Amino acid sequence: MDSKKMAKVFKALSNENRLELYLKIAESHEASFEAGGGLCVADIVSCLNIGAPTVSHHIKELVNAELITTEKKGKFLICKVNEEVVTEICELLALG
Numbered sequence: 001m002d003s004k005k006m007a008k009v010f011k012a013l014s015n016e017n018r019l020e021l022y023l024k025i026a027e028s029h030e031a032s033f034e035a036g037g038g039l040c041v042a043d044i045v046s047c048l049n050i051g052a053p054t055v056s057h058h059i060k061e062l063v064n065a066e067l068i069t070t071e072k073k074g075k076f077l078i079c080k081v082n083e084e085v086v087t088e089i090c091e092l093l094a095l096g
Contacts, residue, residue: 005066006092009085012065017050018058024048025068029081038071038080 013019021044028039041059045052059079062068066085071078 006089008065009067009089012061012067015058015061017048017054018061020048021050021055021058022062022067025062025079026081038078041077041079044079 013022024044024047025039028043041052041055044059045055048055050058059068059070059077062079063070066082068079069082071080
């Protein structure tokens with residue numbers, strides 16, 4: 001377990017708007033798990049009270065922390081939870 005990586009993850013989630021954004025992506029991930037879906041950035045902007053440029057910044061931070069991945073589908077950007085990192089976080093928190 002890489003402590004630098006985990007510090008980056010927790011730092012990314014320490015911002016209230018970023019945490020809310022991540023939780024929306026995770027909710028969508030759980031709801032559409034069988035379909036392999038994700039959450040479109042346009043949907044994120046419409047459901048949170050945050051402007052598009054700010055959402056883009058937060059998505060970039062979540063990608064840099066490896067919490068999510070993004071994928072272009074046509075003109076849409078789809079965000080998905082990185083399950084490997086979620087597993088690492090769960091293992092870290094289970095130690096205590």
